[in-house]
Amino acid sequence: MVLRLVLGVEVVVVVCAYAPHVGLRDQEKMEFWDCLNGVVRAVSREETIFVGGDFNGHIGKDGDGFQIVYGGFGFGDRNEPGRDLLDFAVAHDLGILNSFFRKRDSNLITFTSGGRNTQIDYLLMRQHDRRRWRDYKVIPGETATAQHHLLVADVVLREKVSRMERKGRSRIRWGNLKGTNITMFKEKVISTTASYLVGDANQMWEDMAASITQVAKETLGVTTSRTNGNKESWWWNEDVQSKIKDKQQSLRDLLRCTNKGERWRLREKYKNDRREAKKAVTEAKNTTYRRMYARLETKEGEHDMFKIAKARERRRQDLGVVKYIKGEDGRVLIKEQDIKQRWQNYFNSLFNGRQTNQRETDNHAAQRQQRNNSYCRGITQGEVRRALRKMGRAKAVGLDNIPIEAWK
Known part of the structure; x- marks a missing residue:
């Protein structure tokens, strides 16, 4: 196995x-x-x-x-x-x-x-x-x-288990396109794209798209990853950061200490700092969640509700959670580049190999004959009778809807 x-x-x-x-x-x-x-x-x-x-x-x-x-x-x-x-x-x-x-x-x-x-x-x-x-x-x-x-x-499987790197990209905050930002965005787009309405149609479209994108970044802003890809740290604040640093420093002091008496004091200090850090994290989460729930009940919070629903839907999709796949040789592929290459080879053989597979499956009669030539032991009458005896009375019927017990 x-x-x-x-x-x-x-x-x-x-x-x-x-x-x-x-x-x-x-x-x-x-x-x-x-x-x-x-x-x-x-x-x-x-x-x-x-x-x-x-x-x-x-x-x-x-x-x-x-x-x-x-x-x-x-x-x-x-x-x-x-x-x-x-x-x-x-x-x-x-x-x-x-x-x-x-x-x-x-x-x-x-x-x-x-x-x-x-x-x-x-x-x-x-x-x-x-x-x-x-x-x-x-x-x-x-x-x-x-x-x-x-x-x-x-x-020890791995001393330091490194997380799989997630290559993120900044996105334009199109949700900020409301209020005074609409007028500002419109004026900048008109002023910057007026000079692109001459020349080749393809070049005009590329220049206009680049200009609109640049104006949107300057006016609406872009998303930034301040938490190094940690989705659960959006509630982070300065108080939590300070408590976490104190806990980490206490742990380092405890690990470096060799004196037995001093080690006991540092252990108690580390437990207290750890308790304070957990308390700060809990308070920060509760405060952030209360603000979010209060905002969702307002008219402006309807947009956030749709964003949350879309994010949950994306997480439920199969392609969003594919982290590994089996290769042609049976090995498990976990690197992103290897997974992409495996899908590329699969679809290449799927679409481009159709004609070859069609030629191989032309002789259907020969295939059926080959399958029928495989050995399969027949069922004996004794096995049928023993199976019928194990069945409950009047529980099974034949093709004529007459219970088996009637004609057995």
Whole structure:
């Protein structure tokens, strides 16, 4: 089973595997490893991968020949399935987390049955992600099943998760075109476009459009992003900014302090500053919302009501929330340029490849014959009778509207 997660700007692929047990044939074991090799090879190097599951093998305490993927801390003796797991890790440059942390035997045993304790469940990650590994252990008191113990691994996915950059553009405040601004805008447009009414029609239109746009920017103003794209900070004021700075400074002082007594005082100061910052934010939001609600009830606030409704409608649209998409090779694309390129290729093949697809689908009779040649086991009379017996009396009718129970 493969699960892909998009966390910020990082794609995490989780692979859950269950290897055949010792008593099965070698052919089935080879099919499992071939399938798992194909799954791992399909994961791009840009994606973070976790491989975990029950591999029904023992890697043992000795790491002879596998020091690259084996950390030196294991349990029990190595067997042949354990060697297959180590070979698989070497082939894909994966490290076995179970062996890279020194633990007691109780925190290494993953399977208990009939008084025997073994280690057959493992977690693997790529070697170049080793700096992200923090800890690993087995919790003896918790059982995922009746015999298997719960494995826990602490992994840092990203120290600093950066938000996806949103390229914004300034917009003209056409909502300010009212009152005295209408007369001022009209006079400026007439005075600036009078000289453009001669010459080529296309050039006249371009010059006039540029002039109107420039006049609108000077008269009505343009939107500016003072909050660095933060939609929820429109209620920001100087009091909130001051309280937030005090809280941040208290936190920095607390982290830098090494004296135990002074650290306790700084911790109390940080809690108090944090409480004051939350209070200031709440008061600023409440004040701003009260002003907005009071304005919406006036005649001038009707325009704002339509703006809010349009903004909510845009957020509900699917295209407005597309942050990632699957590429042709199965990889998850999260960069804006890659997503645009994927849509371009898709529509190019959709519209330009129609003639090729038409030629391929001309012989409909041959296609139907090919589908009919596929094997499908017939339904026996015994299966039909057993299904009818399980049905309630007089609950189903045939084509003649007579209950099945009447003619069974």
